[in-house]
Amino acid sequence: MTAIKNYNQQFSEIQSLIITTKQRIYHSVNTALIDLYWQIGAYVHNKIKSSEWGKSVVQKLSDYILKNEPDSKGFSAQNIWRMKQFYATYSDNVILSPLVRELSWTNNLLVLSKSNNNQEREFYLRLAIQEKYSSRELERQIDSGLFERSITNNQFLSAVLRELHPAAERNLRDIYLLDFLSLPKHHSEKDFRKAIVKNLKEFVIEFGKDFALVGEEYRLQVGNKDFYVDLLFYHRELQCLVVFDLKITDFKPEYMGKMEFYLEALDNDVKKEHEKPSVGIILCKNHDTQVVQYALNRSVSPTMVAKYETQLIDKKLLEQKLDEFFTLEEPRVEYQLTRK
Numbered sequence: 001m002t003a004i005k006n007y008n009q010q011f012s013e014i015q016s017l018i019i020t021t022k023q024r025i026y027h028s029v030n031t032a033l034i035d036l037y038w039q040i041g042a043y044v045h046n047k048i049k050s051s052e053w054g055k056s057v058v059q060k061l062s063d064y065i066l067k068n069e070p071d072s073k074g075f076s077a078q079n080i081w082r083m084k085q086f087y088a089t090y091s092d093n094v095i096l097s098p099l100v101r102e103l104s105w106t107n108n109l110l111v112l113s114k115s116n117n118n119q120e121r122e123f124y125l126r127l128a129i130q131e132k133y134s135s136r137e138l139e140r141q142i143d144s145g146l147f148e149r150s151i152t153n154n155q156f157l158s159a160v161l162r163e164l165h166p167a168a169e170r171n172l173r174d175i176y177l178l179d180f181l182s183l184p185k186h187h188s189e190k191d192f193r194k195a196i197v198k199n200l201k202e203f204v205i206e207f208g209k210d211f212a213l214v215g216e217e218y219r220l221q222v223g224n225k226d227f228y229v230d231l232l233f234y235h236r237e238l239q240c241l242v243v244f245d246l247k248i249t250d251f252k253p254e255y256m257g258k259m260e261f262y263l264e265a266l267d268n269d270v271k272k273e274h275e276k277p278s279v280g281i282i283l284c285k286n287h288d289t290q291v292v293q294y295a296l297n298r299s300v301s302p303t304m305v306a307k308y309e310t311q312l313i314d315k316k317l318l319e320q321k322l323d324e325f326f327t328l329e330e331p332r333v334e335y336q337l338t339r340k
Contacts, residue, residue, distance in 0.1 A: 034101045034108070041087030044080060074105070086112060093118060099125040106135045114142045123147045131209050140205070144177045156292045161302035164277050165238050168304070172281070176206055176308045183310050192246050193217070193230050210236040220265045229262050241266055241278040251287035251305055253295045260301040277302055284308075 044061075047053040062077040069075075089112060090097045096118060100108050107128050115121040124147065128138050155174050162168065180202040181195040196203050197216050204211050211233045218232040231244040243262050245255065259280040266278040280303040292305045 030104055031101050033105060034103075037083045037105060038087055038100075040080065041083035041085070042091065044084045045087050045091075048084070082109060082112070089121075096122055096125060099129065102129045104135070107133065107138050110135060110138055110142060114139075115147075120147045123150070131205075133205075137205050144179075149173065149175055149177075154289075156287075156289075156296060156305040158296045158299040158301065158303045160300060161279060161304055164302050165240070165279060167237055168279065168302075171208055171210065171235070171237060172304055172306070174306050176283070176306060178203070178206065178308045179311055180206075181310060187248065189230070189246050189248050192248055196231065196246075208235075210238075211242070212236065214241065220262065220269065222265050222269075227262070227265065232266075235279070238276065238279065239274075240276040241271060243278060243280045245280065245282045247282065247284040249285055251282065251284040251292055251295075251307075253291065255282050255284075256295050256299055256301075256303065259303050260299070263301045263303070279303070281306060 044053070044058060047057070058080050059077045062075055062080055065072060065075040086100075086108065090100055099122070103111075103125065111121050111124045111128070115124060124138065124142060127133070127141065127146070131137075133141070150173060155169060155172065157168060157172070178196075180199050181192075183191060183195055187195075193216065197213075200213060204213075212235075214232040214234055216231055217228045220227045220229065229243050230246045233242040233244065234240070235242050243259065243266065245259055245262070247255065259282055263278050263280050271278055280301060282303065282305045284305065284307050286307050287305055296303070296305065
């Protein structure tokens, strides 16, 4: 029996080699494909710029490729025009041009077609690379206005949280879109919790893929009494436990005391030695800015307050909010993602 276990461990090492090699092959093939589209885009761009080619020539080029390379896909006239746009958009941008080679063509097209400027493109390019988004996941984040929500982010983090976890500012936001929960108009906190667990994949995509669920209604025993936290996660980058206290009402100052108790119990009885102090997130339906600020000012625990929306936010409203933000702030963007 021991020999079989040893073999299985050795076999799993071989499997890891196979998986790693497959990933490297996929990455190299994808990079080569993006380079090909880049070169074709550059060629067509230069021909049209010099007036050697007109629109009809691009259609003829497509017909020629499809006839002489029948196994090649993706060379319709429309796609060749996209290659030209792809090259024209990024060719003079030394920051963005290396990033596009890290994404699939489909994800590149999503960013290219749905972003309004280079700031937004950089945001989604880096996000998609960091989170390894599928095209479906990336499209959802773009359509939900994640860029606008992140740029105008008004985070409510305690001073202790900022000090203990400097990376929290780029990993956490003040508002989350939970439309995928399909919650009824009148729902309980239990309904809220159950819907999150049922739709855990979508929840993690919205909050960040570094979140991993530890438990639902996680039991904390203090003295002779049991206490239950709604949801307990572990965050890989922050390297700590994260408590979610779910509220279907507006934020109330008394929620802070309850959260501080949970964090104290977690750090004393659950946290491992190598882990950093636990973080608390009070997720509310809404909050009054001044009330939250007053509550956090004297907080001695790494806590934040965020709110959630259960319906897709109007993209035009988000864009308007972004315009208002830039009239008040310096015209630069503090990205929620680390530049690597």
